Amino acid sequence: MTKQGYQQSGSARKWLEVERPETMTKLAVLVVEDNPLAQKVLAAHLTGHNVEFAADLNTARQKLSDGNPDICFIDLKLGDKDDKCSGLKLIPLAQAKGSYCVVMSGHGSEPYVQKAYELGCHDFYAKGNEEVNVSKVLARFNQKRKKISEEFLFSQSFVTQDPQTRALIHEALNYAPSDLPILILGPSGTGKTKLASIIHDASVRRGEFVAINCSAYTQELLEAELFGYKRGAFTGANENRKGKLLMANEGTLFLDEIGSMSLEMQAKLLKAIEEKSFYPLGSERPETSNFRIISATLEDIQSLIKAGKLRFDFFQRIHGLTIELKPLAERKEDIFALVDFFTRQDKRLAFTEDAKEELLRHDWPGNIRELKKLVDLLVAGERGRVAAETVKKMLKTLRLQEGGVGFASEEQYRFAAREGLPQAIDRFIDAVVKRHLESNGGIKTKAVKDLRISTRLLYQSLERSGIPYTKRNVNHDQEHNTNGTTPIPAHS
Amino acid sequence: MSIMTKNIIPTEPLLSQLIHDVSSQCGSLKGAAGLLKNASPQESSELLGLMIEQAQTLAEKIVAYKNSLNADEISK
Ligand SMILES: Nc1ncnc2c1ncn2[C@@H]1O[C@H](COP(=O)(O)OP(=O)(O)OP(=O)(O)O)[C@@H](O)[C@H]1O
Numbered sequence: 354m355t356k357q358g359y360q361q362s363g364s365a366r367k368w369l370e371v372e373r374p375e376t377m378t379k380l381a382v383l384v385v386e387d388n389p390l391a392q393k394v395l396a397a398h399l400t401g402h403n404v405e406f407a408a409d410l411n412t413a414r415q416k417l418s419d420g421n422p423d424i425c426f427i428d429l430k431l432g433d434k435d436d437k438c439s440g441l442k443l444i445p446l447a448q449a450k451g452s453y454c455v456v457m458s459g460h461g462s463e464p465y466v467q468k469a470y471e472l473g474c475h476d477f478y479a480k481g482n483e484e485v486n487v488s489k490v491l492a493r494f495n496q497k498r499k500k501i502s503e504e505f506l507f508s509q510s511f512v513t514q515d516p517q518t519r520a521l522i523h524e525a526l527n528y529a530p531s532d533l534p535i536l537i538l539g540p541s542g543t544g545k546t547k548l549a550s551i552i553h554d555a556s557v558r559r560g561e562f563v564a565i566n567c568s569a570y571t572q573e574l575l576e577a578e579l580f581g582y583k584r585g586a587f588t589g590a591n592e593n594r595k596g597k598l599l600m601a602n603e604g605t606l607f608l609d610e611i612g613s614m615s616l617e618m619q620a621k622l623l624k625a626i627e628e629k630s631f632y633p634l635g636s637e638r639p640e641t642s643n644f645r646i647i648s649a650t651l652e653d654i655q656s657l658i659k660a661g662k663l664r665f666d667f668f669q670r671i672h673g674l675t676i677e678l679k680p681l682a683e684r685k686e687d688i689f690a691l692v693d694f695f696t697r698q699d700k701r702l703a704f705t706e707d708a709k710e711e712l713l714r715h716d717w718p719g720n721i722r723e724l725k726k727l728v729d730l731l732v733a734g735e736r737g738r739v740a741a742e743t744v745k746k747m748l749k750t751l752r753l754q755e756g757g758v759g760f761a762s763e764e765q766y767r768f769a770a771r772e773g774l775p776q777a778i779d780r781f782i783d784a785v786v787k788r789h790l791e792s793n794g795g796i797k798t799k800a801v802k803d804l805r806i807s808t809r810l811l812y813q814s815l816e817r818s819g820i821p822y823t824k825r826n827v828n829h830d831q832e833h834n835t836n837g838t839t840p841i842p843a844h845s
Numbered sequence: 846m847s848i849m850t851k852n853i854i855p856t857e858p859l860l861s862q863l864i865h866d867v868s869s870q871c872g873s874l875k876g877a878a879g880l881l882k883n884a885s886p887q888e889s890s891e892l893l894g895l896m897i898e899q900a901q902t903l904a905e906k907i908v909a910y911k912n913s914l915n916a917d918e919i920s921k
């Protein structure tokens with residue numbers, strides 16, 4: 354993971370704030386205290402936070418039902434005659450609002466502290482030494498919030514048990530409030546889009562999360578889509594249209610599949626990003642827009658650069674922080690947590706031991722998306738514990754579905770329709786060759802043999818991908834070359 | 846609270862109340878005193894006003910308690 358300089362802007366949302374210096378965390382606090390002087394003292398020790406006061410039970414009830422305080426300080430004894438410590442009554446209300454509930458006791462109310470804990474209060478201190486006690490309470494609150502937010506994040510939002518992935522997500526979220534561009538890498542279905550939207554949510558930007566899949570458009574359409582156009586700018590432009598750049602104003606622009614953007618488009622986009630201003634097609638008036646860029650690709654970024662498919666200056670501009678998501682096969686401990694997450698609203702799935710092993714054995718080429726599809730199938734069809742056979746059968750069904758509808762994936766289809774089938778085939782070959790080499794220690798003879806290709810095809814592919822090679826390394830093997838082309842001798 | 850019957854121990858709840866008031870209000874007096882050194886003139890006059898008021902109330906409560914003790918003595 355790498356990062357460049359960054360600027361902080363805005364403040365992070367509740368569950369994120371704990372990651373940041375305490376001084377930057379502005380809390381909503383309700384103080385229930387009848388004594389005006391004690392109110393003043395507490396207010397002084399809570400400077401910098403949003404503090405509201407209630408001097409009696411009814412006002413406190415009202416404020417609790419109207420607001421949503423992070424912390425609620427409750428004096429147990431409200432008024433001289435309050436022998437029964439009516440402050441206790443507020444604890445369940447504060448708790449229901451998710452507030453961190455702190456009771457303050459004075460002489461005579463100590464016996465009620467135990468009761469307060471039974472009712473669900475989180476913290477307590479004896480009145481009289483506010484300077485020390487309030488700061489201790491705030492520290493304990495931050496500690497607790499950090500734990501809760503982490504639990505929430507990794508069990509309800511970006512589900513993962515993998516320590517390495519957790520650390521990456523943490524790092525990314527630390528930069529959520531900044532303008533730092535973020536580049537997310539990882540194979541298909543590993544959660545790149547999901548992570549991008551989580552980062553946006555945590556950024557507290559006023560604007561929208563605007564996603565665009567660059568591989569889904571021809572270059573002309575992509576330009577129109579990004580920059581927008583005026584009526585009559587080109588044939589078919591029957592009305593003015595706002596581009597994604599403008600839609601993302603004060604928000605996040607998520608550029609998916611950046612590898613498929615033409616060099617010319619990259620240059621135009623780079624200019625727009627740097628100047629924060631651009632011309633919609635057919636317009637003489639520049640538009641300004643202020644957005645944060647998150648981009649993603651499932652391709653190997655270094656090869657894209659080497660092969661000249663990604664401008665280095667554009668790359669420099671978008672890769673402030675690079676997050677590489679691991680394939681599911683490398684974090685198999687996540688499988689069951691994800692199954693739980695995907696079934697949180699449905700009936701739970703139970704697996705036999707064999708079925709669990711089957712899930713762990715599978716190599717999940719479609720990553721989390723594949724797991725999600727499997728879970729959907731199982732939830733729809735299964736009663737009782739799921740057996741290993743069923744898992745195998747369903748995984749096969751999914752593979753067949755992929756083979757039918759998805760062998761030419763949406764992305765491949767669009768690419769072919771845009772650039773032509775021969776180009777698309779080359780790209781497919783390059784991806785397969787590269788993946789094979791990566792998974793087999795770069796042994797080219799093995800690639801030639803396993804993939805049953807000619808060495809010429811291999812070299813052409815390496816050339817396109819910008820992977821350096823010396824032809825001598827390949828010991829071509831005609832036997833396995835079944836595609837009808839003649840292998841070219843290394844020295845030819 | 847000065848009308849007490851024999852089967853209740855009169856001074857205890859009253860004493861307990863007094864201790865509560867003295868301890869918690871002295872606590873906030875101390876806390877407020879600590880704030881004075883960094884307070885603006887306006888804040889400190891506001892604080893001082895509240896402090897004086899609180900000190901007076903406390904003094905009155907102590908007197909009231911003393912009187913109730915005396916009344917108790919007399920009624921015996
Ligand atoms: N860690 C996760 N926790 C919960 N759901 C996840 C997680 N990662 C991915 N998903 C879910 O899996 C599916 C695929 O994820 P996503 O679309 O983000 O992958 P991707 O890497 O962007 O794929 P592609 O490269 O095809 O665009 C989505 O339904 C997403 O909500």
Ligand SMILES: [Mg+2]
Binds near residue numbers: 545546547609
């Ligand atoms: Mg995606």
